Amino acid sequence: xxxxxxxxxxxxxxTGKKLTVTCSQNMNHEYMSxxxxxxxxxxxxxxxSMNVEVTDKGDVPEGYKxxxxxxxxxxxxxxxxxxxxxxxxxxxxxxxxxxQYFGPGTRLLVL
Amino acid sequence: RKEVExxxxxxxxxxxxxxxxxxxxSNSASQSFFWYRQDCRKEPKLLMSVYSSGNEDGRFTxxxxxxxxxxxxxxxxxxxxxxxxxLCVVRAPSGYALNFGKGTSLLVTP
Numbered sequence: 001x002x003x004x005x006x007x008x009x010x011x012x013x014x015t016g017k018k019l020t021v022t023c024s025q026n027m028n029h030e031y032m033s034x035x036x037x038x039x040x041x042x043x044x045x046x047x048x049s050m051n052v053e054v055t056d057k058g059d060v061p062e063g064y065k066x067x068x069x070x071x072x073x074x075x076x077x078x079x080x081x082x083x084x085x086x087x088x089x090x091x092x093x094x095x096x097x098x099x100q101y102f103g104p105g106t107r108l109l110v111l
Numbered sequence: 112r113k114e115v116e117x118x119x120x121x122x123x124x125x126x127x128x129x130x131x132x133x134x135x136x137s138n139s140a141s142q143s144f145f146w147y148r149q150d151c152r153k154e155p156k157l158l159m160s161v162y163s164s165g166n167e168d169g170r171f172t173x174x175x176x177x178x179x180x181x182x183x184x185x186x187x188x189x190x191x192x193x194x195x196x197x198l199c200v201v202r203a204p205s206g207y208a209l210n211f212g213k214g215t216s217l218l219v220t221p
Contacts, residue, residue, distance in 0.1 A: 031207045033208070033209075035211075041213070042198075042211055042212065042213035043155070043198070045208065048207065048208060050207060058208075088152060090154055094207070096207055099157045100157075100209055102154035102156070103154060104153070104154055105152070105153065107152075
């Protein structure tokens, strides 16, 4: 089954404790992206990757890091999480010009 | 100015009603347009693409006006299951990134 998976789905952590949210797709898509969704602000892009070893900032990259060492994986790293990073995070993938497929989301609470 | 702007909503309509959502986009070079549906705090899913000539998928009709940079979605004979947030989405000219509107909430009531 074609899918995008994210782990963990739910995470409660404390300020400053490094965390990684994994994202994996099995569709051989070139393009992968991370979004955060907050009430009243909609979906905002954090980082994206157009292929292995090619990443770039989206609209709200501050406080986040990404890497793309393999085509299927695109982890999101929060080196020192802060409460303003409490949000719902979505990973997505696509082929250029085609539909973007989203993962199920990760709910993060930073205390 | 935000790339994609939508009706603020929410829309509360009775079953069987017809409802229309509107959306404007700022980048005239945009090439692809979509409506995505998002159920409560779940992942967005493609509802339909929007083509220049307009297109229909069952009870859903999407239209695009490039001159006015305007996109619409019409839902006829609303069902309870249509209750969701509808996201207007415009693909950036680069061909990869998507710009999302903030979404319009629809609640269909019995």
